[in-house]
Amino acid sequence: MTAEPARATSIDGKAFAAGLVDRVAAAASRLEGAHGVKPGLAVVIVGEDPASQIYVRNKGETTQRAGMRSDTHRLPDTTSQEDLLLLIAALNADAGIHGILVQLPLPAHIDSSAVLDAISPDKDVDGFHVVNAGRLAVGLPGLVPCTPLGCLMLLKAELGDLTGLNAVVVGRSNIVGKPMAQLLLGESCTVTIAHSRTKDLPALCRAADILVAAVGRPEMVRGDWVKPGATVIDVGINRVPSKDPVKAAEGKTRVVGDVAFDEAAAVAGRITPVPRGVGPMTIACLLANTYTAACRSVGVEPESLDASI
Numbered sequence: 327m328t329a330e331p332a333r334a335t336s337i338d339g340k341a342f343a344a345g346l347v348d349r350v351a352a353a354a355s356r357l358e359g360a361h362g363v364k365p366g367l368a369v370v371i372v373g374e375d376p377a378s379q380i381y382v383r384n385k386g387e388t389t390q391r392a393g394m395r396s397d398t399h400r401l402p403d404t405t406s407q408e409d410l411l412l413l414i415a416a417l418n419a420d421a422g423i424h425g426i427l428v429q430l431p432l433p434a435h436i437d438s439s440a441v442l443d444a445i446s447p448d449k450d451v452d453g454f455h456v457v458n459a460g461r462l463a464v465g466l467p468g469l470v471p472c473t474p475l476g477c478l479m480l481l482k483a484e485l486g487d488l489t490g491l492n493a494v495v496v497g498r499s500n501i502v503g504k505p506m507a508q509l510l511l512g513e514s515c516t517v518t519i520a521h522s523r524t525k526d527l528p529a530l531c532r533a534a535d536i537l538v539a540a541v542g543r544p545e546m547v548r549g550d551w552v553k554p555g556a557t558v559i560d561v562g563i564n565r566v567p568s569k570d571p572v573k574a575a576e577g578k579t580r581v582v583g584d585v586a587f588d589e590a591a592a593v594a595g596r597i598t599p600v601p602r603g604v605g606p607m608t609i610a611c612l613l614a615n616t617y618t619a620a621c622r623s624v625g626v627e628p629e630s631l632d633a634s635i
């Protein structure tokens with residue numbers, strides 16, 4: 327049997343993200359020129375999780391590249407919840423900081439929701455605070471979680487108007503699946519949210535014009551789950567052993583998504599790769615949210631950052 331050639335367009339999230347970072351940088355420099363406000367982001371990381379360290383470093387570098395202030399607070403994994411809450415209170419009160427991100431997951435002895443809800447909703451650039459989740463649900467302006475926001479920007483750049491399209495979101499987390507579904511509903515898609523208890527997931531996915539996979543299971547979505555011509559957004563970031571058995575034995579890993587890329591690309595119209603798909607958009611949207619929060623802190627309407635590549 328010969329492999330089917332891939333025919334889907336691979337959506338270049340990395341290039342789109344670079345363009346977005348440039349637009350944020352330009353808008354942030356105009357904000358600073360006009361109002362003397364330099365957007366500032368504080369990232370708090372508790373513990374030594376290596377994947378988190380890489381992500382936090384990328385964020386710091388990209389933030390500075392965008393001409394914004396970036397502070398990283400690294401705390402030992404023995405930090406008490408009380409001390410973490412004290413740091414958040416200090417950052418809430420710091421007028422030079424417009425965005426606060428507490429890297430997840432937190433160590434088990436800390437109650438994540440108590441920590442996330444201690445962040446001022448106006449500085450909650452992750453959009454995880456219950457107030458921002460509520461604003462998104464009722465259609466009020468707030469701060470929208472970065473990963474679903476990045477997915478929506480890619481979808482609108484690729485497809486234009488999404489009205490009436492069937493969207494299936496696989497995953498119902500508060501961080502990705504639920505806000506993704508809210509955003510697609512806001513674009514007048516017909517939205518179905520699937521999860522681990524969904525019956526006949528492959529058949530459900532085959533009805534989707536837009537299929538978003540946010541599951542955390544390497545290559546779970548197969549080619550025959552995809553409707554011909556559909557747009558597939560792969561949010562998954564999964565580390566699996568390297569293909570080369572020698573390297574795998576040395577503990578080398580590679581990153582794959584929640585979608586079996588080659589199979590799905592043979593059927594889909596458009597698909598995001600992993601890496602270089604949704605991941606870079608998450609970071610770019612974090613900067614966009616920090617810019618938005620900085621504008622609102624001085625009562626200025628943020629400039630539109632939406633644009634095609």
Ligand SMILES: NC(=O)C1=CN([C@@H]2O[C@H](COP(=O)(O)OP(=O)(O)OC[C@H]3O[C@@H](n4cnc5c(N)ncnc54)[C@H](OP(=O)(O)O)[C@@H]3O)[C@@H](O)[C@H]2O)C=CC1
Nearest residue numbers: 473497498499502521522540541542561562563604605608
């Ligand atoms: N690219 C990026 O910037 C980011 C990527 N990620 C990645 O996205 C993925 C999802 O993250 P997150 O939402 O935080 O993960 P969670 O583990 O919080 O949620 C996973 C969801 O997938 C569902 N699920 C699990 N197994 C199945 C299954 N067999 N069939 C159908 N649904 C299933 C779960 O269902 P149930 O609720 O029933 O348990 C749950 O709703 C991960 O790979 C993560 O690394 C996350 C954040 C940012």
Ligand SMILES: Nc1nc(=O)c2c([nH]1)NC[C@@H]1CN(c3ccc(C(=O)N[C@@H](CCC(=O)O)C(=O)O)cc3)C=[N+]21
Nearest residue numbers: 381428429430431452563581601602603605606608609
């Ligand atoms: N409070 C909080 N907010 C988050 O948004 C958050 C978090 N905690 N915890 C961890 C997850 C994961 N996440 C990623 C962001 C970017 C890439 C990214 O840039 N990925 C690149 C490189 C991938 C690689 O090679 O490792 C890519 O996909 O091309 C990946 C993962 C944000 N998260």
